[in-house]
Amino acid sequence: MSTVLELSDVTVTRSGTTILDQVSWKVDSSERWVILGPNGAGKTTMLQVAAALMHPSLGTADVLGQRIGSVDLFELRPRIGFASTAMARRVPASESVIDVVLTAAYSVTGRWNEQYEELDVRRASRVLAEWKLSHLEQRRFGELSDGEQKRVQIARAVMTDPELLLLDEPAASLDLGAREELLQLLGGYASSPYAPGIIMVTHHVEEIPPGFTHALLLDQGKVAAAGPIGEVITSEVLSGTFGLPLTVDETDGRFTARAADR
Template identity: 65%
Template sequence: MVNVLRLTDVSYVRDRRPILDGINWSVEDSERWVILGPNGAGKTSLMKLATANDYPTRGTVDVLGERLGKVDIFELRTRIGFVSSASSRRIPEQELVRDVVLTAAYSVEGRWNEQYDSIDVRQADRILAEWDLAEYADHRFGTLSDGERKRALIARAVMTDPEMLLLDEPSASLDLGARERLLQMLSGFAASPASPAMIMVTHHVEEVPPGFTHALLLRDGKVQAAGPIAETLTAESLEATFGMPFDLSVSDGRYAAVARR
């Protein structure tokens, strides 16, 4: 196994407010992590560090074998796939779905005068088919449903064969059908040994795709629990993380949590 992310004694302070405190966490290339925690727990700040979009106040962050502060972050970011709600807002509404994926090769949003090799076009079409979007390749991005947009953004993120894929609440705002379709596809993608290390932020255990291997639970900027998902995602750890008791059930790799009365 190869280490793709390591945080050592990391603290992150902004406006004199501690957001992350003493974080020790590492991710291997074969692992698929889910990050859970209440609002304000530090999940977004953790993702900023993992995507090389910010620096820790104290401690060290190693991303894909490179230490933040001692590496060209612009080159490093080309090796990372990242999808968030902000990703969708940067894509022009009139962009063809094929071009949404294809332009990842140049790390631009909105096709202009770039020239693409036929191998890039074939790669984009193959990835669109894998994410069940082949029939929408010549449609405008703005005409897609929320679920289709999320899948298009993930297809864009994997276009460049990233070494690490980070997903910030990928199923947020989706209806039940779109959410389940996306989770099925994420589960299948996670199962492939050819897929990169994956890290996904969510607020809900019901949105954890089957096949994810590890869980990190955050509260008030501190790690409540971290490790293999079956050992870490428990009723006790959820209570410690969210501050209330839960009944937790698991069926065919899917989790469900209900507050205990």
């Protein structure tokens, strides 16, 4: 087990607004974390710092043992898998699914003049099969449904065997069937001893896959709670973070939340 992310008193300020406020947090390679919190709490900013896409204004951020600000980010970023809606928007709509995944080897989002070995192509096909996407290999990315695009993004993120996997709201906007299919796949992946450390941002406890081990709650840029998932995803803790009496239930590793009866 090794530390894949360590934030020490990290503050992020943009245009005079403090987005993260003295955040300290450590993630080990065997842990699968979910980040929740109200809108504007700083969840996506946390992920951008972890992805080495944003520098802290104050404090230190060590990603895979490398300190942001004193390391070549172009060497660090390929070791990090990152899937997000913003990343999906950068993929050309005309790109084939196999090429969307394959180009992760060069950390680019569109096929150009790169040369790939047969080993890379086989690896991309295998990853697509693992995420139940083989039948879409030659389809254009822009023709896929939201659920299919989300899974292609995750397949791309794991293509290079990352040491840290970051997922920004992977189940957002999906219908019930697509969401459950994705969470089933994510749960299986998270439960594998060979999976990297995982951090996932979501707005809803119903979108936490089984197999996730820890949770962090953010509120107004500060850590409201962090620790083993069963100690953090509770009625009392979530009610305090969201400012509303909530009842949280857990069954077989899946959570639900609703407003408490008054």
